[in-house]
Amino acid sequence: MTSWGVLQFPGSCDERDALHACSLAGEARLVWHEERDLNGLDAIVVPGGFSYGDYLRAGAIARFSPAMEAVAEFAGGGGPVLGICNGFQVLCESGLLPGALLQNEGIRFLCRQVDLVATGADSVFLHDIEEGETLSVPVKHQSGRFYAPPEQLDELRERGQVALRYAPGQNPNGSVDDIAGVVNEAGNVLGLMPHPEHAVDSLTGSTDGLALFRSLAGVAA
């Protein structure tokens, strides 16, 4: 059974929702931002929210937390790390993922259900999702516009690191090439702006997000 750790910073918002989603695909516990010991954990989620208030720049402070230092080491050793929304921002700030997340084109915060299209990228979180498959998942963010300079962007596309795109016409933030999520070169670190943890129960939305959490269980088994 996969043992998940969900980071909790002061200012995290979606950590309990992520904990619940993980518990549907294994066992899960919260990891306090001052903890460094990730022993016994098979996978880490860096959840959504406003870590440390996000006053400087989204994710810019959290990258210096003791828990994130441990996560960087964990990821370096091939450990699976999933960054959602603010977690994606934190992973970009940490250098674990390429690119940056800028303010939405429309400037305002936006909460909306969108369709994502899988690119078939190779990642431990995406094994259960076919290339071209569509997932209905909500977004809710103000700084979710993925950006990478043209050269880096070409590299990402060549290496298959673009993991998820917004379906045509549904890009909520103006991200380059409709990018919603990217993976690192090794495929063990995935960051995305949409919230798969809010798409795990038909009562409160879709169940399309479950695949990301269950993929890992399949890999482990």
Place this chain on the structure above:
Amino acid sequence: MSGSAQGSPALTGDVSPHRELGLTDDEYTRICDLIEREPNGVELAMFSLLWSEHCAYKHSRKLLRRLPTEGERVVMGPGENAGAVDVGDGYAVAFKVESHNHPSAVEPFQGAATGVGGILRDVFALGARPIAVLDSLRFGEVESERTRFLLEGAVGGIGHYGNSIGVPTVGGEIYFEEPYEQNCLVNAMCVGIAKADDMVRAAAAGIGNAVVLMGAATGRDGIGGASVLASAELDSADEGKRPTVQIGDPFEESKVLECCLELLKKGLLVSLQDLGAAGLTSSAAESASAGGVGIDVDVAKVPLREADMEPFEIMVSESQERMLGIVEPGKVTAVREVCAKWQTGSAEIGVVTDSGRFRILRDGEPVGDIPLEALVDGCPLYDLEPAAPADWIYGNSKTLGGGESPDELLLSLLSSGNIASKRWAFEQYDSIVGSRTVRGPEGAEAAVLALPETGRAIAVSIDGNGRRVACDPHAGAIEAVLECVQNLACVGAEPLGLTNCLNFGNPERPAQAWQLDTAIGGLAEACEKLGIPVVGGNVSLYNEGGDGPIYPTSVIGLVGDVPDPEVAPGNTFEAAGEAIAIVGPIRPELAGSELTKQRGELGMGLPAADLDAVAESCLAVREAARSGVLSSARDISDGGAACALAEAAMGGIGATVDIAPLLERCGGNAEATLFGEGCGGFILSGPHETLTGLASGGVEVLIVGETGGQRVEIAAGEASLSVPITEAASAWRSLGARIDA
């Protein structure tokens, strides 16, 4: 003791200090009598705030006694930080609605943000985790530049605070009416959940217990907010009031929230109270007064943002994100450790005494000493001098030229700010965090929130059409309650408890006094008759701009029980070929309607509601919704049956309807049948036999047509309308573009 050394509020010196602080000469004399001397500057500042309308409810308290407050499911009623009702399995749901009108009219972003922050604190002060926010907003007409400035700011502020703290905003309403042009309304409601046994009251207890101030440091922001802003009319000099608006920090509140919930879970607090209007003065005085004890506070121990603050400033500061805990001496260290874990401040600033007095010290030296009874209960309560106005006291502006066809009227109504989709606003709110949102904004007539704790759910609705209360304060106030009850019925919810925010004009003027007095009478009658307890609320008076009072706006927040959220119906047609019924005793009339507004023909009077018949139809709809047999359910409200049918088609499935039977009820007036308003009407869709079956209990059921097609087609005798869904939808979805224009 002499006041001179302790600092005094900065006054112009043109008039007596007490008058400048908003106290009348008689009130000042009464203070002197009660404390048997003249108050010093610190004491006067404290009295001026606690004796303000905002804190003392001096023009409304007597009227509020008419509201029913008891019920089997009530866990906490008025007088606590928020009300709470039993939702089964040992859990309670706490909720309250509160206004932040005047701060928002001065600085909409921070005004609205701190309105949300304040109502969240009221709820977690009980030990309940906030699980939802709803808001009720009123502005001038959409075309006004000021409206767009206020709307943009207020919606941004609500989103900023709620999104950042991780509490979903799941519903709300916005009305645009000329009388709110100067004086907008921002009412925020919070709902929280707690184990009933773990909830804590606000009353201080235990002589010798420590008074611990937690959260943010105290600064000069918001000084005098309660008396200066909330208890006087707005005028052109409002720019100068900007410093009295508080600044919100949702990150700080998020830490304080988690910290307080952990403290309560660990049993480390005797009581907990938030610091809102009138800051430390109100918080400490009300807590001590409720517990029948005394309290000493040393201002030198209060962590400050600015070093040179005077004692009176510290006592009245409305800095946000602060909580006051009463702690047994042996547990103070443990409390401070939890605060440190959450990286939030804590300081032991005083002690609970048996003196019955509120003593203010600075480094142990007394700078103020007031009997608590005088401060909290001494304020005179006033009787109103109501007099019904002879005629409509508001303006009438005409936006329809006359001669429009029913098709054109429908499109005009659907695009009006009051009826059009509020997607522009609610997409700026995180409506899903917490994973409880079964039905969110515009997804059903009421928000539905799952309670995995009990396996059930709650439904929440907030509503209050001020224009209709202006037309008839009694009938309008009843309608506001019925609207919420109908909203809840549509998702299968039984009302458990009600909170209200009464936004009215200057109660010292006869017409406004009459509106307040009459509306509270209507509210009391509706709650009494329907057996719904009022568990808390808020009164906001003096809502007037230079052009006169706002529409009297009684905003109702209602919480109800949903046994099975899986079957809660949405509010748009689900499938083609199903029957459509108009259910309930509605007798639509044009009086007070959106159409009458657009024609510039508003005047006094609304049809009276048959409360028993409405209650009966609500019960029938609720049971049908609960049994899972309805495909969709919505109530007939703004814009009448035609708009309700068109909105039900916004999911892409049209309708062909003949409302001749309703026309008969309306005495043959086709326009009233199509666009008239009134309470007690539902539009339901589902299997034919299911809908006809609703009539068995004596409920009026009119099968009027069938779902399907790409148009909304309605025949009403000789009049008829037929509009493609796409055209109706583009009118209904036009608000965002008009705001951003």
